[in-house]
Amino acid sequence: MRASIEYMTGPTELPSLPDARLAGLLEEARALQPRTVALRRELHQHPELGLTLPRTQEAVVAELEGLPLEITRGTTTTSVTAVLRGGKPGPAVLLRGDMDALPLTEDTGVEFASDVPGVMHACGHDTHVAMLASAARLLSSHVEELAGSVVFMFQPGEEGHHGARHMIHEGVLDAAGTRVERALALHVHANLPSGLVTTRTGPVMAAADTFDIRVVGSGGHASMPYNAVDPIPAAAELVGALQTMVTRRIDVFDPAVVSVTRIAAGTTSNVIPESAELSGTIRTMSARTRALVHEELPKVCENVGAAHGCQVLTDIEPGYPPTVNSPEQAARVLQLAAEVLGADNVEPMPAPIMGAEDFSYVLQRVPGAFAFLGTCPSGTDPAQAAANHSNRVHYDEAALANGVAMYAAFALDALRG
Structure with missing residues (x-):
């Protein structure tokens, strides 16, 4: 059992975080699992590249229909920004899910494999969109408990196209009428045990x-x-x-x-x-x-x-800048994961990853965290699993409920009444 987080100063026991609003979030996320998986598979079967993702945008807007959200479509990209206003006034928190695929020919053999020749969701962005959409649905049922607003950032063009920068220039950080004060992005990782959440303070990606x-x-x-x-x-x-x-x-x-x-x-x-x-x-x-x-x-x-x-x-x-987590927010993500998902599903990252991520543009402007969610398929050694960006990569869909719950927990924690 991993019950502590090792920082540069040594191990620190995870504090108890009793919060009645966080209890039951994982079960609520699991109840949404059929919707989460259905959207993920729809997006996986119809992937799109770059900054122009019209079919993906329409699928996101359709999934959010009927929720108490203020939805704005991008003008320089096919982004979607959705704002959920809480029952009380307060600050704003941002949750991000990137949407674009990669130029790869899929070789997974799954029944919902890509229908688009030479294009595949090989970095899990289809899962990110699905988790974020279900988090919007879950948080909508808790709207009266939110003292502030949640900004849902559905972002095209992460794979080298600076999509986050486009959305920042279009005003996503001020979409709620007040500047976002905290931000979180989750990224699935096929070489981590399913359901595990990991991150670190300071630089997390290059x-x-x-x-x-x-x-x-x-x-x-x-x-x-x-x-x-x-x-x-x-x-x-x-x-x-x-x-x-x-x-x-x-x-x-x-x-x-x-x-x-x-x-x-x-x-x-x-x-x-x-x-x-x-x-x-x-x-x-x-x-x-x-x-x-x-x-x-x-x-x-x-x-x-x-x-x-x-x-x-x-x-x-020049490409993306370093992705640098706020020490306070990274620590908080690990603490929340321990409470919501259980201590066995939390592990601090021992070192940064030399990959790059354009959520770095958000973290240059807003204290926040970028964290990984393990999605290694059941029965597979994580060290031997096909990695992100492989045309054979598989993601365990059971882990997506953990991601939905984490997004919701981060927002509810940030917007305590």
């Missing part, structure tokens, strides 16, 4: 930037390299030089990952090409280390290129 490097030399005959300026040795040396930069310039306690993932040069065996190209990703956990890598990477490239007589052009494309 910033993700991309780089493109062009090494320019002078082409010639491969039998006479002294008459050319060969860009390939320079490109090859850059791979090692960038790794050395990380190990010698970056604090190991504020880490960075620089991975070269593509090298391209040449057309045939007896020609030295004029140029070579490298591309890759940069992952960092803080703004300070991110800025340092952005500064150092071009310097390394230019100087290695100069040593080989080549010109090097470097471009860094």
Whole structure:
């Protein structure tokens, strides 16, 4: 049994959180399970990519019909913002579910597999939408207990399209008429035991930037390299030089990952090409280390290129910033999970994940938490389960009730009367 949370200062026992409003939330969520699963499967069978998800938007609006919600559709994306106003005035809390799929061909064999060639919900966003919609239904039955408003953020374009930023620019953080004061996003994880909730204080996911490097030399005959300026040795040396930069310039306690993932040069065996190209990703956990890598990477490239007589052009494309949890809100999520789901369904994250998430834009502006919900299928070793972004990934739908209950608990706790 995991009855404590280990922080940097050591283990701290979970406090007792007696709250009559939280009792029974899991059973209420389980009662909604048929609706949750039906919506999840509808979305899974008809996935959509990017910022334009018209069918998904219509399915969400239809599922929310009849609830006491103020619903707004996005203008720059097919987002849905729904506001539930409590029985008493008070602050606003935000709950997010992302909606877009991935460009993968599904190979799961489930009866509700994707009908769209080359598109699949391989990161569980269909489950996020379904959990959030059922949480809206559950909280609507508790509206008189809410001292404030709940903003439900149904977001397109998480998979690299900055959908959260679009919704922020359209005013989702002020949709209730008052600035959101707390925020929560849950993300399913196929390699965690089903029903388990885990998160951590501080950085939980990394910033993700991309780089493109062009090494320019002078082409010639491969039998006479002294008459050319060969860009390939320079490109090859850059791979090692960038790794050395990380190990010698970056604090190991504020880490960075620089991975070269593509090298391209040449057309045939007896020609030295004029140029070579490298591309890759940069992952960092803080703004300070991110800025340092952005500064150092071009310097390394230019100087290695100069040593080989080549010109090097470097471009860094910023992606999502680090996802950083509020210490208070992350701790509160773990405490709520222990009370609502039981202590066996709570575990603190030992370390951040180097993946990236655009809920980071919300957490830059609002204290909140990003947490994972385990969904490993029954009878499968979590370490061996197909992972998120695999075209064979399966999610245990029984865990979705835990997510619905957690969303509801977070809102009820934040909006105590």
